[in-house]
Amino acid sequence: MTPSINADRLWQSIMDMARIGPTPEGGSCRLALSAEDKEARGLFLSWCKPLDLHFEQDAIGNMFLRRAATDGGAPAVAFGSHLDTVPTGGRFDGVFGVLAGLEVLRALDEAGVATRAPLELVNWTNEEGSRFRPAMMGSRVHAGDMALEDALAITDDKGVSVRDALQTSDQAGSLAPAHRRWACWLEAHIEQGPVMEATNTDIGIVVGTMHARYFQLVVTGEPSHVGPTTMDRRRDSLAAAAEIILAVERIALAAEPGGRASATWIENYPNARGNVANITRLHCDVRHEQAERAIAMEGELRQALDTIAARRRVSIAIDPCATFGPISFDRALGELLRDKAAARQLTTRDMIAAAGHDSVLIAPLCPSAMLFVPSVDGITHNPREYSTKEQLARGAQVLLDAVLALAG
Numbered sequence: 229m230t231p232s233i234n235a236d237r238l239w240q241s242i243m244d245m246a247r248i249g250p251t252p253e254g255g256s257c258r259l260a261l262s263a264e265d266k267e268a269r270g271l272f273l274s275w276c277k278p279l280d281l282h283f284e285q286d287a288i289g290n291m292f293l294r295r296a297a298t299d300g301g302a303p304a305v306a307f308g309s310h311l312d313t314v315p316t317g318g319r320f321d322g323v324f325g326v327l328a329g330l331e332v333l334r335a336l337d338e339a340g341v342a343t344r345a346p347l348e349l350v351n352w353t354n355e356e357g358s359r360f361r362p363a364m365m366g367s368r369v370h371a372g373d374m375a376l377e378d379a380l381a382i383t384d385d386k387g388v389s390v391r392d393a394l395q396t397s398d399q400a401g402s403l404a405p406a407h408r409r410w411a412c413w414l415e416a417h418i419e420q421g422p423v424m425e426a427t428n429t430d431i432g433i434v435v436g437t438m439h440a441r442y443f444q445l446v447v448t449g450e451p452s453h454v455g456p457t458t459m460d461r462r463r464d465s466l467a468a469a470a471e472i473i474l475a476v477e478r479i480a481l482a483a484e485p486g487g488r489a490s491a492t493w494i495e496n497y498p499n500a501r502g503n504v505a506n507i508t509r510l511h512c513d514v515r516h517e518q519a520e521r522a523i524a525m526e527g528e529l530r531q532a533l534d535t536i537a538a539r540r541r542v543s544i545a546i547d548p549c550a551t552f553g554p555i556s557f558d559r560a561l562g563e564l565l566r567d568k569a570a571a572r573q574l575t576t577r578d579m580i581a582a583a584g585h586d587s588v589l590i591a592p593l594c595p596s597a598m599l600f601v602p603s604v605d606g607i608t609h610n611p612r613e614y615s616t617k618e619q620l621a622r623g624a625q626v627l628l629d630a631v632l633a634l635a636g
Contacts, residue, residue, distance in 0.1 A: 235621035255611025260354035285401025308350030318613025344636030422606025432600030440515035561597035
């Protein structure tokens with residue numbers, strides 16, 4: 229029996245997962261290592277149980293579920309994504325990659341197919357970085373890009389550490405984070421953009437990623453009273469931050485179509501109605517398809533910060549907190565995905581991923597590839613995020629076909 233994706237089952241799994249952490253607008257909010265994330269992980273494990281998979285979990289909470297093979301000593305073919313979301317998340321980002329992987333295993337089990345090499349399904353911890361920064365934390369620790377102890381010490385905006393959140397949610401595994409000697413890694417994901425829909429593309433073959441550079445800025449001014457303090461005497465950190473945000477936007481507009489930049493998080497002190505703000509923290513990033521252009525964008529940002537600091541008589545501390553990419557994914561795996569899509573009469577196009585993904589951290593460890601399915605209207609990190617049942621099933625089927633070819 230030839231294994232085939234059950235489109236209805238895949239869709240229902242995604243809809244059932246969306247019931248955990250629902251938002252009033254119809255989206256999902258499952259911040260990493262929250263009660264909602266714990267519930268989602270539990271539901272995921274309950275779906276895996278009938279498949280007789282071997283479950284392991286490492287100390288940063290990454291989940292690994294292995295399907296046995298005829299050659300137990302062969303390196304595994306691994307695939308997956310993440311179940312955590314941003315606060316204004318939709319139902320498909322990350323979740324599709326995990327549940328498409330689950331559907332691959334379900335289809336193989338249903339068809340009675342044994343593979344030569346083991347298969348391993350993964351749910352990474354804190355991919356989004358919404359609660360704990362930086363993003364892709366679980367895969368960073370797995371890849372040795374971040375020390376486990378450094379990750380465990382990171383706190384969220386309420387002062388809760390990763391270590392405490394892992395313990396509270398019962399997600400701290402006994403396994404020491406380390407590369408698991410995979411033969412290769414595959415990740416299916418929604419596009420999170422408008423290109424595939426606009427070009428009637430069924431499957432996006434992700435050939436690489438942008439280079440992104442993240443910064444935490446601390447603007448320090450002087451506290452004063454909003455009434456008696458004349459405008460020329462003010463050293464307003466919040467007003468300076470407003471200029472910084474607009475400068476980031478100008479840099480991004482000048483860098484299109486290959487570049488992006490954003491200011492996405494802000495914290496203000498004392499945040500009191502009667503006070504001129506004196507400490508403002510914000511997070512921003514610059515990114516571009518070409519690494520040298522991203523570095524040049526950082527130079528433009530630093531120049532703008534110097535100008536703003538001098539004019540407004542504030543200090544601006546810059547902490548380069550994280551980078552990702554650029555990564556070129558494995559050409560042979562990309563060609564395999566392209567061939568499997570063509571065999572299903574599906575259209576493809578090569579694409580660059582503008583967002584960060586766990587695959588960026590895994591690519592240096594083993595041959596890696598990603599495939600995209602279309603996002604309706606290109607909307608993501610939004611309750612309106614949507615891909616159709618048919619689009620998701622096509623992507624999962626190409627993933628299944630590629631896994632079979634790789635695992636034997």
